Amino acid sequence: MSHLRSRDYERMLDLAVAVLESHEPEALQHLVAAHLLETFGCGTVILAKFDVTSPVGRGSGADGWAPTSIGPAVDALVLRRARQRHPLVGYLAAGGRRPVTMDRICDGWRNTRCYSEARHDFGTTRQLGIPLPGDGTVMRAVSLGRKGRDFSARELAFAARIQPLLLGAENHIQELGRLRRAAAQGGGGGSGGVREAVVGGVGGLAPAAEHGLTPRERTVLGLVAQGLTAEVIGRRLTISPHTVNRHLEKIYRKLGTNNRVSTVVQARRVGLVP
Template identity: 35%
Template sequence: MGSDRAYERLTAIAVAALHEREPARLWPLLAGALADLCGGEAVILKLDDWSEREGTIGAAPDAAAVELERLGDADLALLRAGFPFARHYADSADREPVTAQRAAGRGWPDSPTARLLGEALDVDHVLGLPLPESTAPVTGCLVHRAGTDFTDDDLAMAQRAQPLLTAVERQRQLLEEWRRALGRDRAPDERAAQCALTSRETTVLLLLADALTADAIGRRLGISVRTAHKHVENIYRKLGTRDRLGTVLRAQRLGLVPPSAPPSPEAGPA
């Protein structure tokens, strides 16, 4: 029952996150609920292209983030190397959650990474939770805890959470693309707010401008076609339009989407 409540909490937070306009806030909103769901104490986020020399490291709760900020370059490089998950996931297409203990076996407790995590975060065990569609580098979350290793039930709950995490990550990527395309100086968030568009509707509008159908939008965002159609209808109503072409043209005039968008092979009626 406790796991079900934790999953309901994660689901509610994920839905709320999809309405957040600031993409950098999406994952921090989820981190605490994700740790509770998987029986963890802290979460490290691995969302961009990591190497041993560069890549953003995000962490929650705040105390964990503060501890990571105190690490030197050599220690950060060790964390970015992602032992043992980088090797584990690189060797196959399997993206099921796994613990460091199971992936590395007896070599985990005495590894430099385990010692570093024990000193920095006072944790012994790590659960790798990759995004199912990530390739190379593999992206996702690392859930940490002290004491005993994560259980089979913890792994099952982590796997159950993967679709929610994928949806949030797709939303984050689209919002980042949208901001880069328009530029912050054009105040895209303010323009969307003036039209009463939610963050989710904004990303759907961006995909409409990319000539994707409602079916394709649903696949891209991991939502049902019915939900995609509902978002499209709301956009039409709020912009006072009747079809995709008119909607995209009006959105371009309002500065909500780039002046021109590349054609898509999935183009068709919305």
């Protein structure tokens, strides 16, 4: 296994903190996605889930989640990949459990329809699958896509290290969603306590202005919370990525944080971002 760098372990800790401190399922999904996009330099990240007992093509057994940048039809995308017999589907069905690239499990990957569609729709030519093993008939995996060089041995080693953390995050998201639904249905005192804890997490805290953020810094913070990279933020605000990073450094200092994940967590806690 390739040696990991100190920064890799810092990223693992950042993600663990985000999972532990988040009370919102959708916010946590975006935080995890943003973490993976930045860490692996990817253009796409998709959580795919499908039931192996459901006949492929009928559509009742596949669903998924992806950042809003991928589009709203991710469930249809996951189902289509299952119908196309994406290499990752076969890998999971055969009991594959370690992170793997599509080039390594499919000799003709570049000749598949899955590859052609991913390249046309998202510009990605390389894909990394990270299985999320579980019980029962539902298979889950995180699929990362990017263009250019293939995923390195060090990146595969890093993916293997964060695999249990991603599985824990997904289970945490499912549980948060269950608690939210129970609270919405008025399921008794326990559920009400969950609702109070979630809402109370940002109630009564200082207004955003008291944190000393400038309007530009608040704009950058809001875009960071959406999972956008410095390059994308720079294009959107017509400034250089270097300037974006300077704004981020000031935001870190004012919020008492030192990385994107903890900054977004803190910003949500104090009501700076929704």
